[in-house]
Amino acid sequence: MTVGWVFLALSCLSLSAGLQRTNKYEGYKVYEVSGKARSVAFAETLSELVKNASYYEVFSEFNGGNPAKIMVHPQEQVNFVQLMDENNVQYDIINRNVGLTLSRQFETNRMLRQWFPYNGRLGTERYYNHEEINQFIEDLAREHPRRAFLKTVGRSYEGRWLKTITITNGDARRNKNVILVDGGFHAREWISPAAATYLINQLVYNLEDNADLLLDFDWVILPVVNPDGYEYTQLSEDTRLWRKTRKPSSSDCIGTDPNRNFDFHWNEEGASDDPCDITYAGAKAFSEPEALVVGDLIHSYVDRGQMYLTLHSYGSLILYPWGWTAAVPDTEEDLHEVAAAGQSAIQEATGTIYTIGPSTTTINYTASGASDDYAFNAGFPISFTMELPFGGKGFDPPASDIDSIVKETWVGIAAMARKVIQKYPLA
Secondary structure, X not given: OOHHHHHHHHHHHHHHHHHHOOOOOOOOXXXXXXXXXXXXXXXXXXXXXXXXXXXXXXXXXXXXXXXXXXXXXHHHHHHHHHHHHHOOOOEEEEEOOHHHHHHHHHHHHHHHHHHOOOOOOOXXXXXXXXXXXXXXXXXXHHHOOXXXXXXXXXXXXXXXXXXXXXXXXXXXXXXXXXXXXXXXXXXXXXXXXXXXXXXXXXXXXXXXXXXXXXXXXXXXXXXXXXXXXXXXXXXXXXXXXXXXXXXXXXXXXXXXXXXXXXXXXXXXXOOEOOOOOOOEOOOOOOXXXXXXXXXXXHHHHOOOEEEEEEEEEOOOEEEEOOOXXXXXXXXXXXXXXXXXXXXXXXXXXXXXXXXXXXHXXXXXXXXXXXXXXXXXXXXXXXXXXXXXXXXXXXOOOOHHHHHHXXXXXXXXXXXXXXXXXXXXXXX
């Protein structure tokens, strides 16, 4: 059976399954709101409105003139549309029933797991779970003992092992420069670990094409920072949009945003001290073992580290510090130059247009306590958050879009890495 026929069959199966099942997101809609011709008053009203997390969730903010994507509870849709109409703001409904979309995607993923079981390689046919991803990097380290090195760097709150893979060219030279990459900070962003594993595949299996990326640099990759949350999103449609960790707080709410939990301007603007909010910063800086692992990695490699890259979704963005303030670093020109290399390479390869710039002013909101700011402040001269593209009608791209997105992402990462290698040669 060809891949095309596989996805056709899956779509039919998913449709029938989705029609028979309901979940907590039944009737939710996702609106795409124009980023143009917005008054200050409207922007402030909308900002206040979407703070009600029981009825709204902002998947992407207005940035660079790009539209915002907002999920709205069925009971609030009339009010939301009325606000748009009163302010003459254009909008489109890009998903008329989030619950139905999630039901279809879950059925598709279930079938794909049966048809494409783990066989020692991670392809792009489906999303893989944390256990499979760990098994993959363990297998790589055994198969390529001179080029791939596995390290257990910590455990999640629920006891899952966090493991990195270090990829080299096998020449056994010590003290090379380092590029540190992580994925899976936010549980629901499945495309992030998929992009990280594709990156691993490229560096291990395509050494001839990528020899320059490994000559004077080692790559250290942590594919899933937040495995507890990641696994939780794979339980059912009801849990699919979970974002945080799974460590209980002192209240009845569970989880912390691990990307607000770093000890650099922790719990300032752009983070929440309410344990029920999706941007909850935690009881204290580094309260989450997963964030602490990343912090330790950053300090372990900072003496050799030249680029830190954290993969998120979505928005087609390459963001650099600062996220905690609208101010920009003195080295903004260097940061922008490297980001522009990735932007240009992606646009030339696929036509996708990434927006690049300082985090706060590019996405129009602050995010204090984030890993990219922490890494930059620690000493990584290049530190980026890369927000991968939106796909399909759900939060994350459907399985059928994985291949094109991770390949496109690799083009950008490779181009940025080559610019870093040029700017920061091995001493």
